[in-house]
Amino acid sequence: MKGNFQLRILTYAVIAYMLLAFSWWTVLLFQKNQDAYRAKVELAQLVSAAQGGAASVKEFRNSGAFRELTDNYKRQEWMILGESIVFVISLVIGVWLINRGYNRAIFAEQQRRNFLLSITHELKSPLASIRLTLETFLKRNLKKEHQDKLSVNALKESERLNTLVNDLLMAAKLESSYQPVPEELSFTHIVLETVDKLEQKYPNSSFDIKGEEQALKIKADHLGMQSVIINLLENAVKYSFDEPNIEVELKESDQNIQFIVKDTGIGITDQEKKKVFERFYRIGNEDTRQTKGTGLGLYIVHEVIMAHKGKISIKNNHPKGSVFKVELPK
Numbered sequence: 001m002k003g004n005f006q007l008r009i010l011t012y013a014v015i016a017y018m019l020l021a022f023s024w025w026t027v028l029l030f031q032k033n034q035d036a037y038r039a040k041v042e043l044a045q046l047v048s049a050a051q052g053g054a055a056s057v058k059e060f061r062n063s064g065a066f067r068e069l070t071d072n073y074k075r076q077e078w079m080i081l082g083e084s085i086v087f088v089i090s091l092v093i094g095v096w097l098i099n100r101g102y103n104r105a106i107f108a109e110q111q112r113r114n115f116l117l118s119i120t121h122e123l124k125s126p127l128a129s130i131r132l133t134l135e136t137f138l139k140r141n142l143k144k145e146h147q148d149k150l151s152v153n154a155l156k157e158s159e160r161l162n163t164l165v166n167d168l169l170m171a172a173k174l175e176s177s178y179q180p181v182p183e184e185l186s187f188t189h190i191v192l193e194t195v196d197k198l199e200q201k202y203p204n205s206s207f208d209i210k211g212e213e214q215a216l217k218i219k220a221d222h223l224g225m226q227s228v229i230i231n232l233l234e235n236a237v238k239y240s241f242d243e244p245n246i247e248v249e250l251k252e253s254d255q256n257i258q259f260i261v262k263d264t265g266i267g268i269t270d271q272e273k274k275k276v277f278e279r280f281y282r283i284g285n286e287d288t289r290q291t292k293g294t295g296l297g298l299y300i301v302h303e304v305i306m307a308h309k310g311k312i313s314i315k316n317n318h319p320k321g322s323v324f325k326v327e328l329p330k
Ligand code: ADP
Pocket: 231, 235, 236, 239, 263, 265, 266, 267, 268, 276, 281, 282, 283, 284, 292, 293, 294, 295, 296, 297, 298, 299, 322
């Protein structure tokens, strides 16, 4: 980081030097042009006087030769000015492009680092927990009740690993060759199924579903729709406070179905609203962040929705939280 900062300062110093040097050359060129003009005028005047032409300065200044020299001088002045402006503009555009590329590279590097840190944690912690459970089973004779509790926990952890691996596979597929395989689905059914699972996984959370009575049908990719629904609903829980209360709305129009998820959680600032759909993007920093995740969820959601020619938007919920609205063609 310190190296980057020094490199940046050095780059700015070189650019400032180039700009100053070029301004100075421009001033010098103006002066030289002016000196050359004066010398040419004097010479032309002397030649004219010697050849018996304009004798006085006033007479010479009315002559065609003087006008030609002056026009030429003015043209050259404009040329110097024009070229300086083009050079400065090119330099500024070049610097801007380099800076943008540099910032993007730094950002991508940061995202990759965050991803590696989070994926390591996400893979290690359920594995460690499952291993510990199995070791406990081996070493001790546990009561049935205790055994059940540990087994349920290990199952939850393996489910977490499964979700993670599915996300990784889906992300890899989206990168290369994702083609939705459309089939007739009950969107409402997938939502209800997912809500059930999440209520078990997060016993403190509650879901208020509006429009569940109308069984929304859609022709879409089953796995893709599952990913969209689980990621949006689980995020709503993950990024809410102690007792998440999530509002889910299902609607339909002639051509579209709408799936709206409202939470009252930490919210997303306007600056971050677009970025959260980028691969590996997670708000904040991996060293300080509390919530588990890989930054793949919303990327998957966005790509799947785009592959189905749908739309997704994020708005602020009032007084706090976020509203994710998905529109999918039937
Ligand atoms: P993650 O695995 O980190 O949850 P996502 O791609 O699903 O990855 O989300 C990207 C980031 O967007 C999250 O890290 C979080 O900072 C932010 N985010 C996603 N959903 C919400 C939400 N409902 N409320 C607030 N922030 C959210």
